[in-house]
Amino acid sequence: xxxxxxxxxxxxxxxxxxxxxxxxxxxxxxxxxxxxxxxxxxxxxxxxxxxxxxxxxxxxxxxxxxxxxxxxxxxxxxxxxxxxxxxxxxxxxxxxxxxxxxxxxxxxxxxxxxxxxxxxxxxxxxxxxxxxxxxxxxxxxxxxxxxxxxxxxxxxxxxxxxxxxxxxxxxxxxxxxxxxxxxxxxxxxxxxxxxxxxxxxxxxxxxxxxxxxxxxxxxxxxxxxxxxxxxxxxxxxxxxxxxxxxxxxxxxxxxxxxxxxxxxxxxxxxxxxxxxxxxxxxxxxxxxxxxxxxxxxxxxxxxxxxxxxxxxxxxxxxxxxxxxxxxxxxxxxxxxxxxxxxxxxxxxxxxxxxxxxxxxxxxxxxxxxxxxxxxxxxxxxxxxxxxxxxxxxxxxxxxxxxxxxxxxxxxxxxxxxxxxxxxxxxxxxxxxxxxxxxxxxxxxxxxxxxxxxxxxxxxxxxxxxxxxxxxxxxxxxxxxxxxxxxxxxxxxxxxxxxxxxxxxxxxxxxxxxxxxxxxxxxxxxxxxxxxxxxxxxxxxxxxxxxxxxxxxxxxxxxxxxxxxxxxxxxxxxxxxxxxxxxxxxxxxxxxxxxxxxxxxxxxxxxxxxxxxxxxxxxxxxxxxxxxxxxxxxxxxxxxxxxxxxxxxxxxxxxxxxxxxxxxxxxxxxxxxxxxxxxxxxxxxxxxxxxxxxxxxxxxxxxxxxxxxxxxxxxxxxxxx
Numbered sequence: 001x002x003x004x005x006x007x008x009x010x011x012x013x014x015x016x017x018x019x020x021x022x023x024x025x026x027x028x029x030x031x032x033x034x035x036x037x038x039x040x041x042x043x044x045x046x047x048x049x050x051x052x053x054x055x056x057x058x059x060x061x062x063x064x065x066x067x068x069x070x071x072x073x074x075x076x077x078x079x080x081x082x083x084x085x086x087x088x089x090x091x092x093x094x095x096x097x098x099x100x101x102x103x104x105x106x107x108x109x110x111x112x113x114x115x116x117x118x119x120x121x122x123x124x125x126x127x128x129x130x131x132x133x134x135x136x137x138x139x140x141x142x143x144x145x146x147x148x149x150x151x152x153x154x155x156x157x158x159x160x161x162x163x164x165x166x167x168x169x170x171x172x173x174x175x176x177x178x179x180x181x182x183x184x185x186x187x188x189x190x191x192x193x194x195x196x197x198x199x200x201x202x203x204x205x206x207x208x209x210x211x212x213x214x215x216x217x218x219x220x221x222x223x224x225x226x227x228x229x230x231x232x233x234x235x236x237x238x239x240x241x242x243x244x245x246x247x248x249x250x251x252x253x254x255x256x257x258x259x260x261x262x263x264x265x266x267x268x269x270x271x272x273x274x275x276x277x278x279x280x281x282x283x284x285x286x287x288x289x290x291x292x293x294x295x296x297x298x299x300x301x302x303x304x305x306x307x308x309x310x311x312x313x314x315x316x317x318x319x320x321x322x323x324x325x326x327x328x329x330x331x332x333x334x335x336x337x338x339x340x341x342x343x344x345x346x347x348x349x350x351x352x353x354x355x356x357x358x359x360x361x362x363x364x365x366x367x368x369x370x371x372x373x374x375x376x377x378x379x380x381x382x383x384x385x386x387x388x389x390x391x392x393x394x395x396x397x398x399x400x401x402x403x404x405x406x407x408x409x410x411x412x413x414x415x416x417x418x419x420x421x422x423x424x425x426x427x428x429x430x431x432x433x434x435x436x437x438x439x440x441x442x443x444x445x446x447x448x449x450x451x452x453x454x455x456x457x458x459x460x461x462x463x464x465x466x467x468x469x470x471x472x473x474x475x476x477x478x479x480x481x482x483x484x485x486x487x488x489x490x491x492x493x494x495x496x497x498x499x500x501x502x503x504x505x506x507x508x509x510x511x512x513x514x515x516x517x518x519x520x521x522x523x524x525x526x527x528x529x530x531x532x533x534x535x536x537x538x539x540x541x542x543x544x545x546x547x548x549x550x551x552x553x554x555x556x557x558x559x560x561x562x563x564x565x566x567x568x569x570x571x572x573x574x575x576x577x578x579x580x581x582x583x584x585x586x587x588x589x590x591x592x593x594x595x596x597x598x599x600x601x602x603x604x605x606x607x608x609x610x611x612x613x614x615x616x617x618x619x620x621x622x623x624x625x626x627x628x629x630x631x632x633x634x635x636x637x638x639x640x641x642x643x644x645x646x647x648x649x650x651x652x653x654x655x656x657x658x659x660x661x662x663x664x665x666x667x668x669x670x671x672x673x674x675x676x677x678x679x680x681x682x683x684x685x686x687x688x689x690x691x692x693x694x695x696x697x698x699x700x701x702x703x704x705x706x707x708x709x710x711x712x713x714x715x716x717x718x719x720x
Contacts, residue, residue, distance in 0.1 A: 069110040077311040080118040091338040121303040139314040141294035148222040244269035351397040363420035366404040371431030390631040425465040470626035471502040471551040478583040494556030501579035503550040539674035545654035547625035552607040569610035579603035621662040
């Protein structure tokens with residue numbers, strides 16, 4: 001038997017081997033963790049490699065946004081100015097983190113075209129100054145500023161010297177007159193003029209100092225500088241005119257003045273005329289200056305305003321906090337917190353990118369006959385807003401130009417500047433003439449065929465329009481009105497609006513007996529609708545519809561030649577939904593019986609409620625619901641329960657989608673459909689409990705177990 005000469009060598013060798021194995025295990029485990037980290041980083045950077053498991057899809061971008069970003073012709077820069085401070089409330093962290101994550105999604109979707117960054121306006125002063133200078137030098141703002149600079153340079157290069165020279169020359173002339181014999185009498189005649197000139201010596205100096213200070217700043221304030229000039233010119237003109245008038249009055253009152261004084265006073269108006277004319281001309285030019293877009297942009301960049309800036313090479317837009325985080329319940333008391341706000345980040349940011357990068361715009365003209373304005377905001381406090389005031393803002397955010405045309409007062413649609421690339425018309429039901437206060441028939445001129453022809457001639461053979469049809473009450477209440485554009489739709493497009501029927505929703509509480517819903521609005525509001533395969537209603541949000549006051553659409557079995565009709569929205573047959581032809585009869589049933597029984601002749605579904613039709617280059621959409629797109633319906637809110645408690649959400653987001661998607665389709669621009677998602681609460685919800693548990697297991701157990709298993713295998717292999 002061999003004897004080990006070193007009894008410690010076996011022990012040392014075993015210990016060394018174990019140390020090597022342990023080191024290998026640690027290294028292998030670290031390598032495994034590194035691989036996991038690299039894979040996750042790559043997955044985050046590659047569009048489409050991530051999977052959004054939230055119910056609101058808050059951790060991903062919509063298809064329309066991704067298409068827009070990847071098709072950008074030039075790079076854009078997104079900058080968050082969400083502030084950070086030691087004294088901030090906890091909600092500010094949530095707002096800032098959400099926006100940082102959102103901008104990261106935009107950048108990761110198109111890294112070669114989108115650059116995202118953040119600046120803390122309370123501490124990153126150098127970066128903020130660079131941003132302001134960069135924005136000021138954008139061609140859009142620089143071109144506007146040039147007009148202001150031209151007026152300021154006219155003052156600093158010429159008019160300032162001329163005003164001062166005139167004041168100095170007049171003051172010296174008075175000094176010479178008062179120094180002559182009988183100067184005391186002269187001083188009495190021109191003393192007030194001398195005092196005014198002394199005042200102007202100071203004011204011209206102060207004005208120049210103000211102008212230099214305002215225009216010498218890194219953040220030059222050209223609007224404020226021109227405001228100083230307006231006041232300076234106005235007051236100088238008035239003072240010179242007052243001196244001329246005073247001089248004439250002095251000559252008329254005192255015939256014994258020395259001849260040099262008479263000459264001075266008599267020539268005042270002539271000496272001032274040229275300068276007064278120059279100042280009046282400059283004042284007119286100053287008044288024609290348009291407000292600086294740059295100043296308006298800067299006003300939105302207050303240190304605590306939480307804006308996002310969208311920059312292109314030649315333009316910049318601001319996405320304001322109130323647009324991204326609107327209060328879900330405007331009537332709630334107190335300041336809204338994070339949990340009280342909706343999140344419209346993608347919708348508003350993508351819309352801003354669309355406006356900044358697409359110079360060509362399409363006009364949307366709401367066509368009415370008489371009645372109140374439909375899209376204008378209320379001009380008088382307390383006045384009811386226009387029915388489509390909020391919808392107008394939504395459309396403008398989506399890069400449409402919005403206006404309206406009253407056929408009653410104008411023979412042609414409004415002329416827009418700049419001219420749109422295309423005009424789409426939203427045709428509303430003509431308003432019924434209102435009876436006089438005494439109950440006598442209205443004396444207002446009714447809608448006639450001549451008014452109808454005004455619109456149809458503008459539409460021409462290549463019409464692009466949405467017809468808002470439906471059931472409208474006539475002058476006698478429950479008796480329906482006729483649809484003034486019904487004949488055109490039927491003859492030209494093979495679409496008939498059956499205004500003789502009003503769809504109502506009832507409750508079946510006993511066999512054969514029905515009652516109206518507790519909420520009378522539900523009586524005339526059609527929900528639980530089905531949508532077709534058309535691209536206008538292909539998105540998930542398009543299915544969340546409510547169509548009030550519907551009249552069924554009847555489609556021709558054989559449409560006119562060249563016409564193709566596709567169904568957008570249908571109401572399936574339900575025992576509780578009827579097509580009522582005599583609403584008064586049901587009112588009488590309720591009064592006498594307390595319940596309703598379906599009358600013979602009233603119809604059951606299915607009903608067609610919205611269609612899209614094409615004919616050559618012409619396109620129309622018909623939605624047979626008279627109020628589906630008014631603000632009160634399209635932006636209605638409702639309580640909802642989430643995993644984080646009760647919140648308020650949009651009741652009918654599909655109504656907004658139906659209108660905007662229809663406009664995009666009519667504009668041959670379907671890539672911009674479904675911008676944003678129906679995110680109505682700033683909460684992160686997992687779709688279901690099983691998914692949540694799966695995510696927890698993956699996070700808590702799977703990755704650590706995988707790393708440990710890999711290390712264990714390495715240890716076992718080395719041990720052998």
